Amino acid sequence: MKHTAILFCLAWLAIASQAADELSPAARHAEAAKLLDGLPSRSDLYHADAILHKGLIRSEIEREIARKTFEVAKERIPKLRPLITVGDSVFDYPGLLAAGEPQFVKNRGEHPDVKGKYYRLFIGITEQTEEGHIQIPNMFGIEFDQSGRILRVLGPGTLIL
Numbered sequence: 820m821k822h823t824a825i826l827f828c829l830a831w832l833a834i835a836s837q838a839a840d841e842l843s844p845a846a847r848h849a850e851a852a853k854l855l856d857g858l859p860s861r862s863d864l865y866h867a868d869a870i871l872h873k874g875l876i877r878s879e880i881e882r883e884i885a886r887k888t889f890e891v892a893k894e895r896i897p898k899l900r901p902l903i904t905v906g907d908s909v910f911d912y913p914g915l916l917a918a919g920e921p922q923f924v925k926n927r928g929e930h931p932d933v934k935g936k937y938y939r940l941f942i943g944i945t946e947q948t949e950e951g952h953i954q955i956p957n958m959f960g961i962e963f964d965q966s967g968r969i970l971r972v973l974g975p976g977t978l979i980l
Contacts, residue, residue: 844904848911851902854895855914859888862920864944893957896943900959900974908967909940915961918942924962930971933964939973 842850859867867885869875877885902912909915919940926933943958960973 842902844907844911847902847904848907851899851912852914854899854902855912855918857891858895858899858914858918858942859892860918861941861944863888864892868944892943896957896959899942900972903959903961903969903972905969905972907969909961909963909969910967915942916940919961930962930964933970937962937964937970 867888870877870882870885871889903915919942921938921940923936924939925936930937939960939962941958941960961969962971962973963969
């Protein structure tokens, strides 16, 4: 019985992930817009991190708000990353630029088809655990050119901080 339940769960996960991969661009953009609506900005997350982990003394109400800020980010960011597609425009994802802090990056050959500089945008922040370990599964980056075309989506294994 246990084996049947496990096989059923694995089959369901495979079907669900395949369905997510098969979303039309319009459906991906709409789903991303829902996730981005209300997603805390990096500034909000840094402030929450200072309250919770860096000793910024605040009231218990502010600490609860900071915890909820991280909860929203932890829920939405892992769902958002797979929806962002190389080749799309950052402007196809309303709210994406507001969720991060774009920065100029000198092109050192990473993107041979891009002349000069490109942009890098990080969504989310690293978070320190109670034991002092850094966690980055709730963070990803996007590189895009001057026209907004997404060149690369950076995940926890490829983050350049």
